Amino acid sequence: MIEVKQISKKYGRKTILDGVSFTANKGEVTCLIGINGVGKTTTLKAIMGLTPYKGEILIDDQKMTNNSYEKITFIPDAPTMLPSMTVKQAMVFMEDFYTSWNPQRANQLMGFFKLKEETPISELSKGNTAKLNLMLGLSLDVDYVLMDEPFSGIDMFSREQIADVFASHLIEDRGVIITTHEIGDIEHLIDKVILLDNGKVLKEFNTEEMREDEGKSVVDVMREVYQS
Amino acid sequence: MMRYIKLVNFEINRFSKIYISLLLITLVSQLVGVIIGTKSFLNRALDIMLEEKISEAAYVTNYGGIDFTQIANSLWFQGPIALSAVALVFYIFLIWYRDWFGKNTFIYRLLMLPTSRLSIYLSKATAIFLMVLGLIALQIIILPMENALFNSYVPESLLNTEMSTSSIVKMNSVLNLVIPSTFTQFLLSYGIGLMAMSILFTAIMFERSFRIKGIILGLVFTGIAAALFLAPVFIMASESFYFYPNELFGIMTALGIIVTGLSIWLGSWLLKNRVTV
Amino acid sequence: MNVNTREPVYLQVVRHFKEQIAIGKFVAGQEIPSRRELAASLNINPNTAQKAYKEMEEQGLIHTERNFPSQITTNETILQAVRQELILAAVDSFVDAIRPINVPVDELLQVVKEKYSEEIREGEEK
Incomplete structure (x- = not known):
């Protein structure tokens, strides 16, 4: 379980996070939604130890250490490998540094996404860059996967492929946190929703319970919360 | 440890x-310098000897002969050394900033490696060294x-x-600096170099952590x-206290080690706890 | 399976299974996919598949013996009831839709009869 407890963050005078708390369970997909762009990515970075913050974050009851990066991975929405590398070289790099690298899964995903090993990363389209990021991140045998806006700025067919991978490869007993500003493609895949606005959690709910108890979709709830 | 070595590599x-280019430029430029420098001296000497109808011995007495120090002082010879030095000092900054800027933000990957931030810091320092x-x-x-x-x-x-x-090295101030002839000199040149690099690295970490305030x-x-490092020199300059050369050397070595250690500790601490991607 | 985002997904999966049973795609005693396979094939969350299987166990539609894949029940009464339930559910929503128009029952039945046989004929021709 990832526990985010009362975290706050400021950039200069601007408040990005103001006492955000939530938990994300293993085996569930937790979705951080915020229309106004603020705070989602910062939350993921804070969990990953990529930016300082006030408050506490625990991963399976422990603080983040170097070895946590074998257990939890982050897939940002920008390429994280050198443009001069080829896809193959990026895979070799991952294999070199992570004991949790799973080459079988990497090959499977390479095939599924139709990526070619010899392609230089600098020549990948936006959609293929997202797929490469996903392939690299999901090929680690980790317990938790954090994804930042996996669907933004990507063509429809790539989005469908990525959503497919979600169900077949991503979840598999892992805890997943994803951020998004539009829920579209994955609404039915999400277990839990956290609505953020102005650095605060506005509402937190379980999607199936919301459908069962109130007959509302995630978009219905978003409409209520953000338009009131 | 393995990951540290892999990172250095x-x-x-x-x-x-760029590095291989620097090596090649140095090699080619210095060889060209030797050939051109020698040729132009010989041509000039020959011209003068023909003009004034004097012997080689007389030419040497009147105009002076040639030795390698003249070659070593030429731009062909020292230029590439200066170029390499500038390139590496520049790279002290580039080695960090290139990971943050540009389309691909490699710093994400680097800081998410299952290795200590200290090894990331040290791997970059080691690479440059x-x-x-x-x-x-x-x-x-x-x-x-x-020669x-x-x-x-x-x-x-x-x-x-x-x-x-x-003796070529001893006669040339630049070569004397880069190729130390005694252990003490080695400590001076490279110890101070390492210290300066660790201080710069840490200053960069400050900037990456706190941006404008960080500068x-x-x-x-x-x-x-x-x-801190120069304190004993200041103390001596103020004439309040006098150190024997041995003492001064010892104190400055100790201070140098302390300053370097402090910089590395602070820099890697910032990288671990304060840096924002 | 088309997902309706306002209705619990696990109930939609249960209905999907009932339809498969009603049209005979799943027969008594047949092994059903693992929850992971189901999740991948329907493009849903494995938790949802898990919950759907639990619901179906509770309704007696499937049963699982320790360490074996789940199977469709062999209880004919339950299987018949599934068919009955689907028919009733469909008729219910049809009645809900037609009620405001106030059609006399006989006329309605006549139209239904014609339409339905037409649909079946067209279906068979294809």
Whole structure:
């Protein structure tokens, strides 16, 4: 379980996070939604130890250490490998540094996404860059996967492929946190929703319970919360 | 430990194209310098001897002969050394900033490696230090070759003295700095170099952690580090206290080690706890 | 399976299974996919598949013996009831839709009869 407890963050005078708390369970997909762009990515970075913050974050009851990066991975929405590398070289790099690298899964995903090993990363389209990021991140045998806006700025067919991978490869007993500003493609895949606005959690709910108890979709709830 | 070595290897590979170019430029420029320098001297000497109808011995008495120090002082010879030095100092900054900027933000990957942030910090420092040593090694290897080439070119009668490699180094302030002849000198040149690099790295970490405020903090830190290291010199300059050379050397070595250690500790602490991707 | 985002997904999966049973795609005693396979094939969350299987166990539609894949029940009464339930559910929503128009029952039945046989004929021709 990832526990985010009362975290706050400021950039200069601007408040990005103001006492955000939530938990994300293993085996569930937790979705951080915020229309106004603020705070989602910062939350993921804070969990990953990529930016300082006030408050506490625990991963399976422990603080983040170097070895946590074998257990939890982050897939940002920008390429994280050198443009001069080829896809193959990026895979070799991952294999070199992570004991949790799973080459079988990497090959499977390479095939599924139709990526070619010899392609230089600098020549990948936006959609293929997202797929490469996903392939690299999901090929680690980790317990938790954090994804930042996996669907933004990507063509429809790539989005469908990525959503497919979600169900077949991503979840598999892992805890997943994803951020998004539009829920579209994955609404039915999400277990839990956290609505953020102005650095605060506005509402937190379980999607199936919301459908069962109130007959509302995630978009219905978003409409209520953000338009009131 | 394995990951640290892999990181060093990775960092060196990333700079390898430019680095190999630097090595080649040094090699070619210095060899060209030896040939051109010698040729132009010989041509000039020959012209004068023909014009004034004097012998080689008389030419040497009147105008002076040639020796390798003249070659070593030429731009062809020292230019590439300066170029390499500038490139590596520049790379001290680039080695960090290139990971943050540009379309691909490699810093995400780097900081998410299952290795301590200290090894990331040290791997970059090690890479630069090894590259400096590599350039020095090249200079040490090619200097005797250049000297031999020079000696075979110039007729003995026009040569002031046939110099040994070590006396060439001693006679030239730049070479003397980069190729230390005693252990003390080695400590001075490279110890101070390493210290300066760790201070710069830490100043960069300040900037990456606190941005504009960080630049000021970085400058303040650099000032404090320099003041600490140079404190005994200031004390002596104020004539309130006198150190024997041995004492001064000992104190400054100790201070240098402290400042370097402090910089590395602070820099890697910032990288671990304060840096924002 | 088309997902309706306002209705619990696990109930939609249960209905999907009932339809498969009603049209005979799943027969008594047949092994059903693992929850992971189901999740991948329907493009849903494995938790949802898990919950759907639990619901179906509770309704007696499937049963699982320790360490074996789940199977469709062999209880004919339950299987018949599934068919009955689907028919009733469909008729219910049809009645809900037609009620405001106030059609006399006989006329309605006549139209239904014609339409339905037409649909079946067209279906068979294809």
